[in-house]
Amino acid sequence: MARVNNWQLGREMAYWYPENRPQKQFAAVFDINKCIACQTCTLACKTTWTSGKGQEYMLWNNVESKPYGFYPLAWDLKLLQMLGGANWVKGVYPGQTIFESAPAGKRALGWRPEERDYAYPNVGEDDCAGQIENGAGLQVPHLTWFFYLARICNHCTYPSCLASCPRGSIYKRQEDGIVLVDQGRCHGYQECVQACPYKKVFFNPLTGTSEKCIACFPKIEKGLQPQCFVNCIGKIRMAGWISAPDKANPDNPIDYLVHIRKVARPLFPQFGLEPNVYYIPPIHAPDSFLHQMFGPGTKEAIEVYRNTPNDPDLAALMCLFGCSEKVMPRWKRTGDVVMGMEEDGTEIVRVPVREPVHIRQAFDQKHQIARINCP
Numbered sequence: 001m002a003r004v005n006n007w008q009l010g011r012e013m014a015y016w017y018p019e020n021r022p023q024k025q026f027a028a029v030f031d032i033n034k035c036i037a038c039q040t041c042t043l044a045c046k047t048t049w050t051s052g053k054g055q056e057y058m059l060w061n062n063v064e065s066k067p068y069g070f071y072p073l074a075w076d077l078k079l080l081q082m083l084g085g086a087n088w089v090k091g092v093y094p095g096q097t098i099f100e101s102a103p104a105g106k107r108a109l110g111w112r113p114e115e116r117d118y119a120y121p122n123v124g125e126d127d128c129a130g131q132i133e134n135g136a137g138l139q140v141p142h143l144t145w146f147f148y149l150a151r152i153c154n155h156c157t158y159p160s161c162l163a164s165c166p167r168g169s170i171y172k173r174q175e176d177g178i179v180l181v182d183q184g185r186c187h188g189y190q191e192c193v194q195a196c197p198y199k200k201v202f203f204n205p206l207t208g209t210s211e212k213c214i215a216c217f218p219k220i221e222k223g224l225q226p227q228c229f230v231n232c233i234g235k236i237r238m239a240g241w242i243s244a245p246d247k248a249n250p251d252n253p254i255d256y257l258v259h260i261r262k263v264a265r266p267l268f269p270q271f272g273l274e275p276n277v278y279y280i281p282p283i284h285a286p287d288s289f290l291h292q293m294f295g296p297g298t299k300e301a302i303e304v305y306r307n308t309p310n311d312p313d314l315a316a317l318m319c320l321f322g323c324s325e326k327v328m329p330r331w332k333r334t335g336d337v338v339m340g341m342e343e344d345g346t347e348i349v350r351v352p353v354r355e356p357v358h359i360r361q362a363f364d365q366k367h368q369i370a371r372i373n374c375p
């Protein structure tokens with residue numbers, strides 16, 4: 001195995017191929033606090049890519065309620081049980097990744113879901129941790145909690161689906177870091193299904209091949225954000241490009257959120273894949289649960305996020321989520337206005353940080369019409 005640098009672990013790790021980072025890496029930030037579990041993203045993806053025969057159970061994008069929701073069933077719990085709890089020492093993960101703990105004959109520690117594990121896509125939906133006494137209302141701060149976790153393929157820097165494929169059918173594109181399955185080469189061995197810890201590769205029993213989220217690459221190639229991003233009702237998502245931490249550029253919105261302000265965290269970094277979807281953690285769930293899920297720095301990320309109203313730059317950048325169909329590789333705040341821009345500085349969109357309030361006259365003289373019911 002090669003030695004590669006995984007900045008999310010704070011150390012080098014063993015991987016099956018030498019480090020070969022793409023020219024650009026597709027990445028995303030999801031603000032968990034804004035997700036309302038409307039599943040519009042799920043349907044946007046489903047109607048675009050997986051409405052065919054053999055794809056009925058496939059949800060390349062899904063949204064589950066944590067702590068009791070999973071798709072497939074117990075996808076994270078099973079692997080966490082196999083891998084053991086993650087103890088971080090000063091930002092470094094000294095434990096084993098799924099590559100370093102692979103059993104003999106396998107390239108990664110993993111398990112393959114059974115058909116029935118895919119039978120309950122909204123198990124645990126809106127179930128909260130803890131109990132609410134009979135007749136009691138919710139209290140603030142909440143003693144009980146749940147949150148919605150929207151998930152797509154992480155287009156990992158060190159994909160275990162790719163590492164485990166005996167046919168070499170899975171590849172990571174140099175131009176954008178998107179991970180794809182070559183349908184012509186795939187023989188349906190499902191090693192990738194077993195090895196992906198996020199369970200984001202799905203087997204199609206009719207074609208006999210594995211399929212996965214393609215990050216809507218035909219849209220990305222045109223500078224547009226994927227379907228699940230532009231249809232997101234809660235405007236929780238931003239797609240873009242991430243740099244290595246030592247090359248972080250504050251003018252790049254993803255770099256700013258992940259590397260500079262450190263307000264967004266990867267999902268289960270201890271697995272060792274360097275996933276490229278980052279989450280602004282929920283502000284109301286217990287530290288220990290979030291620490292296990294998003295690693296060290298989660299508590300600090302929540303502090304930064306809570307302070308957003310006193311932080312003009314971060315507050316402005318948050319206004320760019322969901323405001324354009326285009327990918328915005330650059331951003332800039334000027335006073336109370338924030339701009340999303342192309343790499344060369346061409347303006348894509350301009351958003352006021354404070355929404356202007358317009359009070360309409362009850363009676364519109366020009367059009368001779370009553371604008372509200374109760375003048």
Ligand code: SF4
Pocket residue numbers: 152153154155156159160161162179195196197198199200201212273
């Ligand atoms: S999330 Fe899973 S399917 Fe996606 S690149 Fe990573 S290992 Fe592969």
Ligand code: SF4
Pocket residue numbers: 034035036037038039040041042063148150231232233234235236
């Ligand atoms: S569309 Fe957005 S708000 Fe709705 S479930 Fe998906 S991620 Fe959450």
